[in-house]
Amino acid sequence: QVQLVESGGGLVQAGGSLRLSCAASGRTFGGYNMGWFRQAPGKEREFVAAINWRGGDTAYADSVKGRFTISRDNAKNTNYLQMNSLKPEDTAVYYCGAGHGANYVYTRLVDFTSWGQGTQVTVSS
Numbered sequence: 001q002v003q004l005v006e007s008g009g010g011l012v013q014a015g016g017s018l019r020l021s022c023a024a025s026g027r028t029f030g031g032y033n034m035g036w037f038r039q040a041p042g043k044e045r046e047f048v049a050a051i052n053w054r055g056g057d058t059a060y061a062d063s064v065k066g067r068f069t070i071s072r073d074n075a076k077n078t079n080y081l082q083m084n085s086l087k088p089e090d091t092a093v094y095y096c097g098a099g100h101g102a103n104y105v106y107t108r109l110v111d112f113t114s115w116g117q118g119t120q121v122t123v124s125s
Helices: none
Strands: 003-007 010-013 018-025 032-039 046-051 058-060 068-073 078-083 092-100 119-124
Touching (some): 003 092, 018 092, 018 119, 032 068
Parallel strands (some): 010 119
Antiparallel strands (some): 018 078, 032 092, 046 058, 068 078, 092 119
16 A cells, blocks of 8 residues: 655635645655545545556546546656636645556546545635
């Protein structure tokens, strides 16, 4: 298992930007597919973005496509979620997940076996 710690959340006005970071430790980070999910109060955890372990392939939820960008720096054991043009409906706790294995992008919740503690993102209107 890999241990994950998210950071970078906060309060921002609509139209603003935030960059979330997810630092990994414990196992070889480069072998893990990484993803971001979010959970708003009273709702299920939903997929936001993911990147394969090589960093060459990414996937995004339709609701964030064109506004969010996922990236990774394997030398720093960190992946990032750059969030631009934020909307109030982006308000949620954002979780970083890691899943070991395939070269294709993971997008299902069940594919991720390690999770961070989450970081709150609040977008005011």
